[in-house]
Amino acid sequence: MCSDVLIWGKDNSGIFNVKSAYHLAISPRDIPSSSSPLGNKCFWSKLWFSPILAKDFESANLKAEGICNVQRSSISPPSLVAPSRYKINTDAAIDINLKKHSLGVVVRDAQDQVIAGIIAPAIGNVSPEIAEAKALLLALEWAQSVNLPVDVVESDCKSLVDKVNGSFSNYSVMSDFVVRIRHLLSFNPTCILSYVPRELNKLAHNCARAGLGLDGEYSWNGCLPSWLS
Numbered sequence: 001m002c003s004d005v006l007i008w009g010k011d012n013s014g015i016f017n018v019k020s021a022y023h024l025a026i027s028p029r030d031i032p033s034s035s036s037p038l039g040n041k042c043f044w045s046k047l048w049f050s051p052i053l054a055k056d057f058e059s060a061n062l063k064a065e066g067i068c069n070v071q072r073s074s075i076s077p078p079s080l081v082a083p084s085r086y087k088i089n090t091d092a093a094i095d096i097n098l099k100k101h102s103l104g105v106v107v108r109d110a111q112d113q114v115i116a117g118i119i120a121p122a123i124g125n126v127s128p129e130i131a132e133a134k135a136l137l138l139a140l141e142w143a144q145s146v147n148l149p150v151d152v153v154e155s156d157c158k159s160l161v162d163k164v165n166g167s168f169s170n171y172s173v174m175s176d177f178v179v180r181i182r183h184l185l186s187f188n189p190t191c192i193l194s195y196v197p198r199e200l201n202k203l204a205h206n207c208a209r210a211g212l213g214l215d216g217e218y219s220w221n222g223c224l225p226s227w228l229s
Contacts, residue, residue: 085110085149085150085151086107086108086109086110086115086148086149086150086151087107087108087109087112087150087151087152087153087154088105088106088107088108088139088143088150088152088153088154089105089106089108089153089154089155089196089201089203089204090103090104090105090106090132090135090136090138090139090153090154090155090204091103091104091132091135091155091156091201091204091205091207091208092104092128092131092132092134092135092157092208093131093205093208093209093211093212094125094126094128094131095212096125098212099123099124099125100121100122100123100124100125100212101121101122101124101125101126101131101134101212102119102120102121102122102208102209102210102211102212102214103118103119103120103121103122103131103134103135103138103208103211104117104118104119104135104204104205104206104207104208104209104210104211105117105118105119105120105135105138105139105142105204105207106203106204106207107143107148114203114223114224115221115222116219116220116221116222117207117219117220117224117228118138118139118142118217118218118219119207119208119210119211119214119217119218119219120138120211120217121211121212121214121215121216121217122134128157129157129159129160129174130173130174130177132155132156132157132160133157133160133174133177133178133181134177135155135204135208136153136155136160136164136181136193137177137180137181137184139153140153140181140184140185141184144184144187144188149188150188150191151190151191151192152191152192152194153191153192153193153194154193154194154195154196154200154201155193155194155195155196155201156195156196156197156198156200156201156204156205157195158195160178161193161194161195162195163178164178164181164182164185164193165193181193203224203228206228207228210227210228
């Protein structure tokens with residue numbers, strides 16, 4: 001018995017290509033009214049976050065004979081046009097006097113080039129381990145929301161990494177974070193959570209420290225902002 005395979009129903013070959021996707025996208029039943037912001041949002045979300053393998057999309061785009069030029073979105077990492085998968089580094093910083101903590105997330109490609117990141121300041125004093133758990137949770141939630149294919153997630157909090165990868169479980173707040181992190185990791189079985197020494201996690205640490213001076217969340221897509229270098 002032959003196993004089931006996925007096919008692209010909009011082309012006779014059964015293989016996805018940008019030309020057929022383009023014609024599907026501009027078909028009358030899918031194009032939203034220009035006076036409907038919600039419709040536009042749904043339309044572009046369906047286009048940009050459709051579950052197409054990155055390598056297939058890149059290959060199809062190269063063969064599309066100039067029909068469309070896929071570029072990086074200004075609101076999310078380029079999960080659809082990426083030639084490879086990604087690595088995420090996380091860290092957290094705390095200022096007890098300001099009663100504030102901050103989370104830093106940095107995304108790198110296979111060539112170790114920074115391609116995106118988030119800095120998220122928060123009010124309140126928390127333990128260092130909880131702050132690190134919040135940074136890791138933020139990274140995984142964000143990666144899942146934009147369909148970012150991640151192979152490795154690194155944190156310099158060894159106790160957190162050991163808890164997530166081990167059998168840690170009780171009725172503490174920390175255990176709640178661990179359960180949520182494990183749940184998100186379960187959606188990507190090939191993703192590895194590993195410990196990295198602080199000296200090899202400086203960029204994520206610098207982002208977290210910078211967040212202590214910000215009033216709101218800051219994110220970027222593309223090269224690392226000069227003020228974070």
